Amino acid sequence: MIDTSLDWLLISDRLSRWGVLSSPSVTAADMPLSYLISSQQPTDRCRFIDLGSPVSFTIDLTAAMAAQGVTSWRALVLTYNNSSADGTFSVSGNLGYSVVDKPLWPSPDSGSFRRIHSYIYERAGVLDPVLTITIDDPNPRKPALSASGFSTADYFEIGNLLVDFGIVSGLDSVIRQQGTVQEGLDEESKLIVSEGGPIFPRIRPRSARKSFNLKFLNKVAYRTGMARLRRDVGVSEAVMLIEDLGGSSFQMDGITYGLFDGLQDVSLQDDEHFEVVVKIREML
Secondary structure: OEEEOOOOOOOOOOOOHOOOEEEEOOOOOOOOOOOHHHHOOOOEEEEEEEOOOEEEEEEEOOHHOOOOOOOEEEEEEEEEEEOOOOOOOEEOOOOOOOOEEEEEOOOOOOOOOOOEEEEEEEEEEEOOEEEEEEEEOOEEEOOOOOOOOEEOOOOOEEEEEEOOOOEEEOOEEEEEEOOOOOEEEEEOOOEEEEEOOOOEHHHHHHHHEEEEEEEEHHHHHHHHOOHHHHHHHHHHHHHEEEEOOOOOOOOOEEEEEEEEEEEEEEEEOOEEEEEEEEEEEEEO
């Protein structure tokens, strides 16, 4: 059975990584603004340390879009931020694009997550190459759970900024086959054995695995979509999968940021039908 609905988005940072950043907001010296795009590791976070007024920064994608022949973008994501349920963000473009006071939480049931992925998706694409992001969250959370829950932080952090045109089901002559999505967890443990025999495990956080089939309806769709993405990120760089665009619940459970952990062709049924297996291993 084939799912032809517009339900998922696969993006990378191939535009935003070449952007030019600027900000009037104060950042920590060891967690600078450049970390938004200079590192794909979510632990290399940018930290804004003055919350007396809304946090604001600008990214200029003019050169990046021109160099890559991209005329618009469809998704903007603030990955692994420490926002609260009351936090909002706004985006304004130099050509008139505007989104005001969008909730930072993608759905209201995100309270158990230590860090949040906030995103904007525009089906038709946005032409504006210069974007100003403004974050208004006076009570962000410290991403460490205590006996009394999450406490309030005096800083706002973002792991990565992603802006990309991406691959979207339904719009790009690609569909995801139902029944092929597999999910799992990776857990690495390091066991320390003392001289007397006791074993002390050092457990690391569990990360998600996702695996699913994509079917491209013609050769052009494959070459302009997945083939280009494969060239851009290979198996060593990060992508983000958003499984339920515009959904109202369990959004964080369906958003995965991580590495292509194996990417292979399943079959070439004929010259007009390409099927590809995508595997993603989450980075925490």
